[in-house]
Amino acid sequence: CFLYARSTEDMEKENVTLLSEFVLTGLPHQEEWKIVLFLVFFVIYLITMVGNLGLISLIWKDPHLHIPMYFLLGHLAFVDAWISSTVTPKMLLDFLEKSNISLTECMVQFFSFASSATTECFLLAAMAYDRYVAICQPLLYPVIMTNRLCIWLLVLSFVGGFLHSLLHESFLFRLTFCNSNIVHHFFCEVIQLLKISCTDPSINYLMLFIFSGSVQVFSIVTIFVSYTLVLFTILRKKSEKGMRKAFSTCGAHLFSVTLYYVPLLFMYVHPASSQANDQDMFFSIVYTVVIPVLNPVIYSLRNKQVIDSITKILKNKVQI
Template sequence: MERPNGTFPTFFILLPITNIAWLQKFLFVFVFFFYLLNIIGNLTILSLVIKDLNLHSPMYFLLASLSFVDMCISSSTVPKMMVGFWVQNYISLKGCFSQMFFFHVFGCTEGVIIAVMGFDRYIAICHALRYVNIMTKAACIQLVLGSWSVCLSITSMHVVMSSRLPFCNGYIVKHFFCDIKPVIKLACADTHVNEFIVAAVTGIFSTVAFVMLMLSYCFIMKHLVNIRSSEGRSKAFSTCSSHFIIVILYYGTAICIYLGPASENTIEKDRVAAMIFTVITPALNPLIYTLRNKDIRKSLRQLVSRSVAWSVRVRVQ
């Protein structure tokens, strides 16, 4: 299915996760369920944080930012992936690089916001008396906008470098979306510089964010050891446990996908890791916070109660 030498594609074909017909149908239902769970769960958190004045705090502002990014990162890849379960999945060159851009902007921003959330927990636990003065509304907005700005710059560099490559080694992307590594494999030019820059920049950036997270948690653990009250220690630990689970889910899959050369074997493994990264993890994040956070659960119960009361009044009228 490759084009003759010397011709350049005007589109790419994205491959499904599997070519087994019955498994494609099962995966469509599976992916659709998690995508629906993702949208409903994260929209619920956004609504709760916006409407409930008790959730107007830095912690929940960052959580709402994470929920928004989770919806965006899935929406940039999942709808197109679901199309591929039923028909041959064509995507134009502009569409491919647009998808690549948005996926990496949202993925990068999520990593930074998760690191910022770790810093927020460090300030809340280790410097509780100064928390209000440090994590002001202006500071939170600056941190989130800074996250977006840095990720926009890094992603733009990667996408521009990839889009300038000549593509004449076929038009079949061995992935369910346009990611950098499988796309540049189709280039008929030396891509070692591209691969090195992707690995180096992503590696350095991820390492810095991860080290910041680990330092935050090291200081938190040191502080917890000094807390004599078991109740106080338990309360402090509960505020971090949900976030730490998300850290493992995010950085575990991100490391699997982007650290390493773009070989045939790694791309196959990357497809599985990317499935977790784009479908499962964004859907689990709101569940993790909802089930383990008392304030979110309380606000959700109040929202449900108000909705039920409103529906009863409408029926009576």
């Protein structure tokens, strides 16, 4: 299958020519701000990679962190690094010099982004379920959250992300592009591709609404129910320490989840006709740049066990 575009002369002849490139407009900015924006996003990207890859390395090296909670957290860090690396490098290059993106690169970028974003939704739901079992069913935790179940949750998350992105990518190949090859975004985002299609994209929008909506509703309901039960369980203990722990742990996690899901809901469930390009890009910045850099802080640096592990490693290095 191929994507096609029509030039002005070809449209008159009713011939279709193969589209070879898209033009990404990138983030709207004044020309004099491009170096500043490049440096800001470059620093954020470095912090994202160091934070997430460092967390993966820490979990891998410390045997005390080889439990389901950190097993899932390590893979969440991997997915955050994956999302950021899918989008940010191309955006940084476009700050310095505008360049086209080939059809193959565009499709690979969209597939990679859709796979990682969907996988993160499932992983967040799995992590919320893990916290529910650990706090609400502590005696049954070793029986329920076995290594086998953790591996299954992980496999299903990645397979679900792959199949979901494959579905939308396959529907992209039914489109032709003759009106424009300019994508008003900083990466090959599916809604912006649908907007420039000269083939009726109604079925694509319907698939986005049904499947993306289903993924988000399923994961949001799982997270909400899990953390609600966790909060009630801790609050029933009627201890001030328990209440502080509840609002500190669950509040921070729910804050991260809210930041991640609200933009996704507006982007892929909210009617596309009401969305502005600048608004789309703002939402995209949140879940492709902001969330990946915040998650290591929210999920690990607020965690005493992780901090103790970092302190132990640093002390060992100082002694050496």
